[in-house]
Amino acid sequence: MIFVETMRKLDLFEKGQQEIAAIAKVMSHPARIAILQFLAATPTCISGDISDFLPLSRTTVSQHLKDLKHAGLIKGEVEGLKIKYCLNKKGIEKMKQLFGDLLEEITPEEENNCL
Amino acid sequence: MIFVETMRKLDLFEKGQQEIAAIAKVMSHPARIAILQFLAATPTCISGDISDFLPLSRTTVSQHLKDLKHAGLIKGEVEGLKIKYCLNKKGIEKMKQLFGDLLEEITPEEENNCL
DNA sequence: AATTCATGTCGTATGTTTGCGTCATTAGAA
């Protein structure tokens, strides 16, 4: 039995590192940042409004919305023909904690080995 | 004069959004997270030690180090034949502030439109 | 000078992301 070795080596890292990397990846595109900011700022949150707001096609925005939803950062609620999106408080808090913990961990001391 | 339209539309977003996205992209791979944690934890910081520590080839680690350096998160200091890497306090602080500001901005209120 | 060692650069193969047109679906309007 031969196991084909794939290129992907992510499995070799710790779970916490993968978790941070995954949430960072979601935040690694300006469109998704813009969507989160839009949802934080507007009370209406209709999907179409978001596409209209962004300089991207409706299809592309829909894809970004799916990514954000999958990451647990937003929620979608059907409302008749339209879909109302909102920030997911729980997911945002989780992200906040993940980043907070990491940033605290990697804060360099005043006494650095390099000058 | 015809301008060929490229697929990449990042230019259409605000500078702040691009800045956050860029730093998030650097954090979007477990190897780079692991490197930052390693540098925070070890006083020696020699490039070779990092490659030995990670489950990746020396070449690949070198590439990740380059990315981190380019993002201003680490510094490299030549020391004879070896190179000593350290966290870049300034860059880490900058990242901390960027994420902090964004996370504050997109913190949902208790009164959410979705349930 | 020749060798060795630590490291970076280049080229390449493969995987992943992005963007968008087209189609399917489903709710409301006519």
Place this chain on the structure above:
DNA sequence: TTCTAATGACGCAAACATACGACATGAATT
């Protein structure tokens, strides 16, 4: 019921990221 409107799913093409072997470079060692 038929039509229209809002949206997600599918699939393709281009761009980008990842991994790494092979080569280049430059400092120490012999």
